[in-house]
Amino acid sequence: MNRKNRSNVMMMEMIAAVFFFLLCAAVCIQAFVKADLLSKRAADLNQSVLIAQSTAEIWKAEGEAGLKSHSYSLIEDVSVQTYTRQYDKKGNTADPIHAVYDGEIKIINRLEAEVSVSKAGNTLYSLTVSRHETD
Numbered sequence: 001m002n003r004k005n006r007s008n009v010m011m012m013e014m015i016a017a018v019f020f021f022l023l024c025a026a027v028c029i030q031a032f033v034k035a036d037l038l039s040k041r042a043a044d045l046n047q048s049v050l051i052a053q054s055t056a057e058i059w060k061a062e063g064e065a066g067l068k069s070h071s072y073s074l075i076e077d078v079s080v081q082t083y084t085r086q087y088d089k090k091g092n093t094a095d096p097i098h099a100v101y102d103g104e105i106k107i108i109n110r111l112e113a114e115v116s117v118s119k120a121g122n123t124l125y126s127l128t129v130s131r132h133e134t135d
Contacts, residue, residue, distance in 0.1 A: 060131050
């Protein structure tokens with residue numbers, strides 16, 4: 001009888017240890033998943049900042065003629081001129097089928113513009129740009 005009692009206690013200890021390790025494994029897996037998600041978001045933000053800065057520099061240096069020469073597509077609107085361009089995951093120009101990021105620059109007036117970069121319809125980064133023309 002005493003022997004049977006010991007094996008029951010040992011079995012309960014083993015079950016408790018297994019549940020403890022399962023709990024620890026679940027916490028670790030959840031931490032790795034969150035870290036991966038944060039890493040992907042950071043990479044998307046970094047790439048969108050680079051795309052926005054590049055677009056802003058083209059517009060600041062060359063104006064609308066520079067946007068046209070760098071293959072930006074003009075979307076005709078009555079109030080605001082908008083140029084768009086698609087990019088792959090590395091930030092290179094891509095066709096719409098392989099595009100991951102959508103870059104857009106809205107010309108507010110001759111000296112101001114707003115650049116935004118989005119992924120799957122969600123704006124990742126936007127930037128307001130001012131241009132200084134010299135006579």
